[in-house]
Amino acid sequence: MAYNILIVDDMSIMRQVMKMTVQISGVDLGEVYEAGNGIEALNQAREHWIDLIITDLNMPEMGGIELIENLKKDEVLGSIPIIVVSIEGRDSIVNRALELGAYTYITKPFRPEVIKNHILKALGYDVPE
């Protein structure tokens, strides 16, 4: 089964880095979709079948928290696992994301290996600890 992944970040270079990381992660990859904020992400998620969302929190127009709230309210999209990427120390916001149902979080600066492991786990792959 090939997995479709949606990457949400207002910085194009971060989307590129995430995309490269996903591509070398070993996941059986289908399409990688991109969005620059929560509104674009919701539109992409409604338009395409998405298996995993990786989202930044601090974005213009609609940030990551509002995106998670909207996804979790939706009967179809609510079950998509969400990995949150945040700058270090924003604990209260990260905790809020987890309370809302985000699968896990990654802090920046990060190593690609860390992201890879989170992606594999979120998609149900066996990852050695």
Add this chain to the structure above:
Amino acid sequence: MFQNESTLLEVLQEIMTEMFFIFPDLDDEGNPNQCLEIFNADYCTKIGYGNGDFLFFEWDKRLLSNMAANFLGTDPYEIKDSQMLSVAQEATNVIGGRYLVLVDPGKSRSLSLPQLLKKDDIELFKAQSPEIRAGFISEQQGLFVSAYHLE
């Protein structure tokens, strides 16, 4: 005092080396060099963290090009201006966030979105005196970060 120059310098070095794999030039005593005889910033960014406090970033285009290339695993000559601007904003976000965690452990402040500055905004900062200033030099390419309190 809220601002802390040595913390800002440590954060610059940490993020530049760990996230972008850019290492500082060292002076004769083996400390990171923070001075350039001539420096004209190609791009400026800012990020706010409440109470009128901002970090103001002055970037050398060549440094941004190397950062983007390292980040993407490509050659600097393949980097476009749009990628340099994106890396400048992302680095502003990460450096600002890390600095705020260290100087505001009580987490009473929140970070704004990073912004690329236009000429008028840059002059607004240049007309004031920064509270602190830290530099990061690598291969004679500079990044300078100043903390300002604007009323």
